[in-house]
Structure formats: C-alpha cells, structure tokens
Amino acid sequence: MREQIDTPRQAIIMRGLPGSGKSYWVSQFVEAKVQQMELSGTPAQVEVFSTDQYFCQNGIYQFNVKLLSKYHQFNLTAFIEAMSDAVPFVICDNTNLALWEFKAYQAAAVALGYEVRIQQMGVPTDLEHQLVCAKRNRHHVPLNSIKRMGSVFEAH
Template structure:
C-alpha cells in the first residue's frame, strides 16, 4: 500500500524527528522506499547552514511540491510532507495529488498546538530560531 503522511505542527514540535522515526518504522529506513519532503531543505546552503529568507518561501514551497509530485510519479511507497501546514490550503495540493495517484493519505498533527507551555518549549528547541511570538501566532491561526 502506497502511503502519504502530511505532518502538521508548530516549529520545534518534533515533525522532522517524527518523519524520520516513521520512515524507520514503516520501511526500516530503506532510503529507496521513502521520501521526506520538507520546504526547509531548500534554505540550507552548500555548507549545510540554514538561512531562512521569507521572500523565497513561495518559490521553495513550489519546489517542494514538485519534488513530492515526482516522488508520487516514481511510485515511492512512503512519502512524508514535513512542513508546518498551519492552514489547510497549505497542504491541499499535496493531498489531492496523492489521492489522484492512488495513495492513502493521513494527516498527522504533531505535538500540542494550543498548549502555551509547549509553545515555550518549542521556541527553545526549534532549530531554525523561530521566536515564541511567531510560534504563538501560528498556534492562534492553526486550522483544524
């Protein structure tokens, strides 16, 4: 069975860890059997340093969606979308494409979105320096 998991959650909640753990459990980490699609990947330079540039976000989201669709067309058994996906419109194209290609789609909310103490923890541990104020705003506008 071909599966797509669309992860949703605040920065620092553990989506990337969840994605890798899921791949390890479902396909024993066999890299030929899974693809993790994260827009964050495009913000790393050749030296492996992360540099977020807000103006590039639409371009990089499009590149990530293209990578995802390529994975679907290649028939990769497990594809995981590792983005915040705060609003439903942000992942509807992923879901529609996967369904059209015969994949089972599961939406997974990682972590606690509305818990203020967890938002503080996420602000401290996210690897991209997203501030608590931004995380709290994302939690406020999160669509269920």
Template sequence: MKQAFILRGLPGSGKTHYAHTLADELVSGDESRYTICSTDDYFTDEQGHYEFNKAKLPQFHNLNIARFINAMAEGMPLVILDNTNIKKWEFIAYVSAAHAMGYQVKEVIVGEVKDKSMQHLYAKRNQHGVALKTISKMAHMFEW
C-alpha cells in the same frame, strides 16, 4: 500500499524527528523506499547552514510540491510532507495530488498546538530560531 503522510505542527514540535521515526517504522529506514519533503531543505546550503529568506518562500514551496509529486510518480512507497501546514490551504494540493496518484493519505498533527507551555519549549528547541511570539501567533492561526 502506497502511503502519503501530511505532517502538521508548530516549529520545534518534532515534525522532522517524527518523519524519520515513521520512515524507520514503516520501511525500516530504507532510503530507497521513502522520501521526506520539507520546504526547509531549500533554505539549507550544502554545508548544512539554514538561512530563511521570506522572499523565496513561494518558490521553495513550489519546488517542494514538485518533489512530492515526483516521488509519487516514481512509485515511492512512502512520501512524507514535513512542513508546518498551519492553514489547510497550505497542504490541500499535496492531498489532492496524493489521492490522484492512488496514495492513502494520513494527516498527522505533531505536538501540542494550543498548550502554552509546549509553545515555550518549541521556541527553545526549534532549529530555525523561530521566536515564541511567532510560534504563539501560528498556534492561534492553526486550522483544525
């Protein structure tokens, strides 16, 4: 059974950790059997330094969906989308593509979106320097 997981959650909620744990559980961490697609990857250089550039966001989202579709076209058994996906429109194309390619799709909300104390924790631990104010705004805009 081919599976696509759409992860959703605030910065710092643990989406990337969840993606890797999921891959370990479902395909024993065998990298030939899963692909994790994160737009954040495109903001990271070869030395592992992350530098967000808002102007490149549309381009990098397009590259990420292409990677997601290519992984499914190659028959990858497990494909995971690791983005914040605050609004439903942000991931609907991924869901449509997965269904069209015969994948079972599961949406997973990682972490607590509305819990203010968790938002404080996420602001402290997110690796991209997203401020509490931005995280709180994203939580307010989150579509269920």
C-alpha cells in the same frame, strides 16, 4: 495463476509548530519503515520532502521570506514527482498549520492513488506546547513567532 500483491502507497502530511517534533517523528518512522521493508526483502523506498531543505546552503539554514513561495512550489513538485514514480511512502515535513498549506499535497496524493495520513504533533494553540516548541526548535524561531503561528492553526 500467480496472485499479485498490491503494496499500499501512503502519503504522510506532517502538521505542527517548529520544535513540535515533526522531523524527529519522521526520522523514527523512516528508520522503522526501512528496517521493516529490508526484513521483508522489499527495497526501502521512503522519501521525505521539506521546504526547509531549500533554505540550507552549505549546511547552514538561511531563511529568506522572499523565497518561501518559490521553495514551497519546488517541494510540492518534488513530492508529486515521487508519487508519479510510485515511491511507496512519501512524507511532507512542513508546518502545514493552515488547511490551504497542505491541500495541494493531499489532492495530488488522492489523485495518484495514495492513502493520506495527516500526522499532527502537539496542540499548536496550547501555550505550554508553544513554550516547549520555542525552546527546542532548531531554527531559533522566537516565542512571539511561535505564538503567531499557533494562532493561525486550523483543525482539519
């Protein structure tokens, strides 16, 4: 009788302010995971889902608050579809500062048999961290917006 090896499936939910290093962390994780999977002869299957991708038109980021809710729904749907297709590693790369922002991702992952990992970058309520994030975020989110976002952060 042949032993069946069950590959664990993992859903990673990123949390942090713009500029905190979420996307950098994701790129490093994906690169390492792809190398590891290729070395073991396993096809590399890691998918990243970010609401920001829907705001990119012809390579230019154009945020529109009126489309935010719609694009968050698109992102959640794509995340769930990937898990339904048994993609081994799925990542939600959004800010997820309030608990309600990622609860649907977490609930879907659990329901579909995924281990959930919450990966928080920095301390969103810390002023020094907010200053760093305001300087280095790629969407030019100003410090006053970063501070406001930090003030709504909820620990899980």
